[in-house]
Amino acid sequence: MTDLTEALKPELWTVSSNEALKLFVAEPNGTAINFKPAFTYPVFGDSESIFGFKNLVIFLCFDHYTFYPFLNVKYDTKLNDEVEEPKDTIMKFLPESTVFKDEIKWVDAIKNEKETYSIPGTIVGGFESFAIYKIDMKQAAAVELHKRLQILVLLYIEAGSFIDHKDELWDLYVIYDTPNDPEDEPSIVGFVTAYNYWKYPGASNFDAGIKQSRKKISQFVILPNFQGQSIGSKTYSALYDLWLKDDQIVEIVVEDPNEHFDDMRDKSDLNRLKSVINLKDINLTKVKSEAWLETFRVEQKLEKRQFNRLVEMILLSNFKTFKNLSYKNIRLFIKQRLYNKNKEALLSLEKPVRLDKLQTAYQTLEEDYYRILNGLNLYPKRPIEEEANSSKRIKV
16 A cells, blocks of 8 residues: 555656756767757646656757757556647647657658758848748748747747737748758758838838838847857847848847846847947937937837937946946936836935935946956057048947
8 A cells, every 4th residue: 555655746746847848859970969959848837847757858959950850759668548648749749740759750750851851941131151031931941941940939938929920921931050061951040020110101111112111129039059159149130130220120129038037138239339329429418409319219229218228238338438428317317217217206206215216226237337348349449541541440
């Protein structure tokens, strides 16, 4: 009886789905890169656990080039037939092409597909050995590629969800590591999805047939084995440069970024701005000019919240680096924005409490700004030749 009671203990039949799920990318040399998911609750539930099996392991493997998926599930014992098979659970989030159990069949399927396979899109940007392809979702191969990639959204983006590939307003960009030898296959590094929101261009432009849109970055995934190489920031910068050149796009925004993405975005935006203006020349007189602020913000296609953050960081950086600004005036300038943003809530408080809340919010923000600024070189020394041609830079 004791043995039976022990055997039926729930903890003996429960495993963390984060630990059970093993992800692999099969490399061209025959090896496989292994990495763990960040989340599994969208697939296996909020508890991120799987009940009813002993020594459960789920293998999900992708080809490095086509991302053709292979699934295998192993366990020693199953509690009873009423427990749902992990295969049935995860297959709901994988394309029908996924090969289960039969590894030889999977290898053959990849080989057959590659006989006629080409990336279903066109190169729109890149850096170093990496190329960014805009995927043509009108192609069947593009839809299939998206179905193979999209489970990574659930496994690596907090509260991530699938997009509707039939909605033509969605764009999919896939980043590939391209080898020097054209005979070798490229490897998928990550992908980005962005949505094109229609924006009313004003009466005269609307009558003239001028179209405008806001580009919203929705999903941004870099495979774990490629992280830590600044690929994310370089991809973001390359796409931003691409969209800056598109006259139809008037603003570039990000949907619900996490702290890590926010940091990368802030640093990338600051590095981009230093290439078009002399950041040292940005002072309180300029930033208090609504006309200057709006003109520059629109030129750079930045949303207001992000633009305000960048301006405030630049002011604090200028003060710390050159001591050419009044710290008190910078502090009051930033506090004014914080007050306006939270005016209704602050006005409900007694004045001493209100001032204390505002000061605390400012101190927290300033610390975060300096954390982001740490290590950035916003004032590179320019060669004499460039100084002579500085008139080419945007005047501030």
